[in-house]
Amino acid sequence: MSAAAxxxxxxHDQAGSPMTLTADRPATEDAKPAGRPVKVRARGExxxxxxxxxxxxxxxxxxxxxFPVLYIAYxxxxxxxxxxxxxxxxxxxxxxxxxxxxxxxxDFLSWFGSSAIVAGGTTVIGVLIAASTGYAVSRMRFPGHRxxxxxxxxxxxxxxxxxxxxxxxxxSNLQMLDSYTGLxxxxxxxxxxxxxxxxxGYFDTIPMEIDEAGRVDGLSPFGTFWRLxxxxxxxxxxxxxxxxxxxxxxxxxxxSTFMLSSSKYTLAVGLSSFVxxxxxxxxxxxxxxxxxxxxxxxxxxxVQRHLVTGLTAGAAKS
Amino acid sequence: MAxxxxxxxxxxxxxxxxxxxxxxxxxxxxxxxxxYPLVRGFYLTLTNATSLNVGRQIGVNHIPDSFDFxxxxxxxxxxxGPTAYDRFWSHFIWTVIWTAICVLLHxxxxxxxxxxxxxxxxxxxxxxxxxxxxxxVPTFVTVFSWRLMLAxxxxxxxxxxxLHLPEPGxxxxxxxxxxxxxxxxxxxxxxxxxxxxxxxxxxIPAELYEAAEMDGASAWQRFRYVTLPGLRxxxxxxxxxxxxxxxxQFAVIFLLFGSGAPDAQILVTWAYRLGFGQQPADYAQSAxxxxxxxxxxxxxxxxxxxxxxxxxxxxx
Numbered sequence: 001m002s003a004a005a006x007x008x009x010x011x012h013d014q015a016g017s018p019m020t021l022t023a024d025r026p027a028t029e030d031a032k033p034a035g036r037p038v039k040v041r042a043r044g045e046x047x048x049x050x051x052x053x054x055x056x057x058x059x060x061x062x063x064x065x066x067f068p069v070l071y072i073a074y075x076x077x078x079x080x081x082x083x084x085x086x087x088x089x090x091x092x093x094x095x096x097x098x099x100x101x102x103x104x105x106x107d108f109l110s111w112f113g114s115s116a117i118v119a120g121g122t123t124v125i126g127v128l129i130a131a132s133t134g135y136a137v138s139r140m141r142f143p144g145h146r147x148x149x150x151x152x153x154x155x156x157x158x159x160x161x162x163x164x165x166x167x168x169x170x171x172s173n174l175q176m177l178d179s180y181t182g183l184x185x186x187x188x189x190x191x192x193x194x195x196x197x198x199x200x201g202y203f204d205t206i207p208m209e210i211d212e213a214g215r216v217d218g219l220s221p222f223g224t225f226w227r228l229x230x231x232x233x234x235x236x237x238x239x240x241x242x243x244x245x246x247x248x249x250x251x252x253x254x255x256s257t258f259m260l261s262s263s264k265y266t267l268a269v270g271l272s273s274f275v276x277x278x279x280x281x282x283x284x285x286x287x288x289x290x291x292x293x294x295x296x297x298x299x300x301x302x303v304q305r306h307l308v309t310g311l312t313a314g315a316a317k318s
Numbered sequence: 319m320a321x322x323x324x325x326x327x328x329x330x331x332x333x334x335x336x337x338x339x340x341x342x343x344x345x346x347x348x349x350x351x352x353x354y355p356l357v358r359g360f361y362l363t364l365t366n367a368t369s370l371n372v373g374r375q376i377g378v379n380h381i382p383d384s385f386d387f388x389x390x391x392x393x394x395x396x397x398x399g400p401t402a403y404d405r406f407w408s409h410f411i412w413t414v415i416w417t418a419i420c421v422l423l424h425x426x427x428x429x430x431x432x433x434x435x436x437x438x439x440x441x442x443x444x445x446x447x448x449x450x451x452x453x454x455v456p457t458f459v460t461v462f463s464w465r466l467m468l469a470x471x472x473x474x475x476x477x478x479x480x481l482h483l484p485e486p487g488x489x490x491x492x493x494x495x496x497x498x499x500x501x502x503x504x505x506x507x508x509x510x511x512x513x514x515x516x517x518x519x520x521x522i523p524a525e526l527y528e529a530a531e532m533d534g535a536s537a538w539q540r541f542r543y544v545t546l547p548g549l550r551x552x553x554x555x556x557x558x559x560x561x562x563x564x565x566x567q568f569a570v571i572f573l574l575f576g577s578g579a580p581d582a583q584i585l586v587t588w589a590y591r592l593g594f595g596q597q598p599a600d601y602a603q604s605a606x607x608x609x610x611x612x613x614x615x616x617x618x619x620x621x622x623x624x625x626x627x628x629x630x631x632x633x634x
Contacts, residue, residue, distance in 0.1 A: 051439060054434045054437065054439065055439070055441075057430075057434060058431070058434055058435070058445045058449075061431055061445075061449060062445055062448040062449060064505070065448055065449050065451050065452050065505075065509075066448055066451060067473075068452075068460055068463040068464055068467060068505070069451060069452075069455055069460065069463065071463055071466070071467055071473055072459065072460075072462065072463035072466065075463075075466060084466045084469065084472065085469070085470075085471040085472070086471070087472075087473060087476070129343040129344050129347065130344065132340040132341070132343065132344075133340060133341045133343075133344040135340060136336070136337040136338075136340035136341050137341070140334070140336065140337035140340075142334045142337035142338065143334070145337075148341060148345075151348075152348075153619070154616065154619075155348060155352050156559070156562050156563075157562050157565075157566065157611075157612055157615040157616065157619075158352060158356060158608075158612060159566050159568075159585075159586045159589060159607075159608045159611045159612065160566075160568055160586070160590065162355070162356065162359035162360075162589075162604075162605050162608030162609060162611075162612065163352065163355045163356065163359060163608075164593070164594075165355075165359070165362070165593065165601050165604075165605070166354065166355035166356075166358035166359050166362070167351060167355045169358070170350065170351065170354060170355065185347060185351060186351055188347055189347050189348055189351040189352050192344055192347065192348065193348070194559075196344065220336075221336040221340075222336070222340075225340075246453075246454070246456065249456055250456030250457050250458055250459070250569075252458055252569070252572075252573075253568065253572075253590070257594075268456075268458055271458070282466065285462065286462075286463075286466070289458075289459040289462055289463070290459075292456060292459055293455045293456060293459050296454060296455060296456055297451075297454055297455065299454075300450070300451075300454035304446075304447060304450065304454075307450065307513050308446075308513055308516055308517045308520065309517060311510075311513050311514050311517055
């Protein structure tokens with residue numbers, strides 16, 4: 001079947017084999033003539049074969065991870081509609097014409113602006129309110145905190161099909177249909193539950209003594225949260241921001257239902273309107289996709305250092 | 319004594335006041351944009367609302383709602399009505415299979431890669447950077463790329479023909495469609511699992527491994543008795559989230575197949591299609607599917623948590 005699926009059993013072999021080698025090693029070493037210095041290997045270091053195998057697996061996995069992204073960038077260089085069917089021929093006629101067409105002949109820049117406003121707003125608002133909720137649940141044992149966390153988990157389960165029609169009515173009653181504010185609030189509602197869980201877990205790893213010290217020095221609970229805890233929680237905040245930004249940047253269904261005027265389309269909506277308009281001009285879609293992916297990759301690069309610590313705290317301490 | 323009690327009450331009062339102030343924004347936003355729609359969505363399931371009979375605004379004229387209350391008829395129709403198998407149960411079975419396979423693949427591939435990345439080796443941070451990439455690029459971009467790759471004559475079949483393997487019609491043949499959906503979703507979902515589990519692995523103290531090695535534990539035994547128990551809390555959370563997210567994975571299937579591929583539709587995309595992809599849109603049926611989906615997930619989560627709690631007790 002797929003290369004990615006076949007990877008699975010192999011990974012286990014290779015994750016296991018280096019350890020076996022490390023464990024077997026002392027026995028072979030004993031058999032060697034005495035006098036030769038016995039090489040002592042620290043834990044985590046590995047033998048040559050094991051390291052070749054694990055590099056091999058990681059390189060293969062990296063290629064699989066990278067390939068679709070490179071592929072679309074490559075296709076975007078082909079000038080004709082059908083080029084994706086004959087990828088090999090693109091090499092000879094590669095051109096950036098698709099990019100200049102997208103940038104000059106379409107509303108790309110206005111879609112880009114809408115997406116930036118909506119994704120930026122969602123990130124700021126979503127992370128702030130998720131952080132204050134996460135902090136309250138992590139530090140204060142108020143009645144209902146358990147139910148609140150449970151409710152947040154349950155909201156993750158709501159399928160879009162139940163929510164989207166009633167949401168439309170509420171937004172239209174609040175006069176927020178076709179407005180950035182409305183869409184930002186809708187996105188915040190979808191990202192906040194996970195962010196609050198994640199940040200609650202991260203706050204749990206910060207010692208209580210820091211809060212107490214802040215309180216003794218005369219800070220209010222808000223002050224402690226804002227001045228002491230938030231700066232310490234940077235990895236958690238970075239991951240929450242990344243998640244919120246990506247969700248808002250790539251969402252299609254809500255945006256295409258709630259944004260009515262074409263001047264306010266976000267990139268995802270603009271891209272889909274583009275298919276019918278140009279009747280399946282895949283090469284233009286490919287170019288647009290690459291342009292859309294660049295800011296997301298940039299945000300990712302900014303936060304990637306924090307991903308491991310930030311994500312795990314949320315999962316470890318639930 | 320009395321003073322202390324008063325003080326404690328005042329303290330707790332102020333504490334609660336702050337706590338409620340801090341959760342208020344989230345509660346208001348979720349209450350208005352998720353809670354109310356849920357109630358209204360549930361109400362719609364008890365009616366025969368379609369896009370033809372709900373209230374709407376045409377110019378300056380407001381047309382009021384004209385749908386009727388039908389009780390539990392929608393549920394009965396979806397679950398037991400004529401052709402219920404084709405409309406609900408076949409999608410239900412496929413959704414369960416889809417969720418099980420995807421989460422299993424996400425978890426095992428994610429764990430394998432995390433264990434490799436947890437070793438001291440050259441280029442580790444570069445590998446990590448590249449392997450998270452599928453998560454960092456917006457889904458509709460990567461799914462679009464997969465669609466081009468899976469098309470007849472695209473890169474995937476090009477590779478298969480080079481290896482002299484059969485070339486299935488990934489986007490047209492029902493069984494191949496399902497495989498393609500699982501393949502793409504696996505590709506999309508592994509990075510999250512990998513990073514979460516990597517953090518979990520890093521939090522296992524190295525002394526435990528050293529002690530196990532001293533006691534002569536084999537690699538498999540160390541994996542089974544040190545690594546897996548050390549990952550238990552992380553795993554239980556990410557598996558639960560994985561199940562919920564995969565069960566409701568709208569984007570991958572919707573973007574990969576659009577309005578084609580009736581067999582590969584999971585419940586959530588099927589519900590969306592009933593509510594938005596056809597004329598007249600059947601809001602009541604669509605919402606009924608949504609409520610059923612939600613109930614399935616709540617039942618699953620309840621059992622899952624109970625099972626976790628029992629395991630926790632059994633393992634001390």
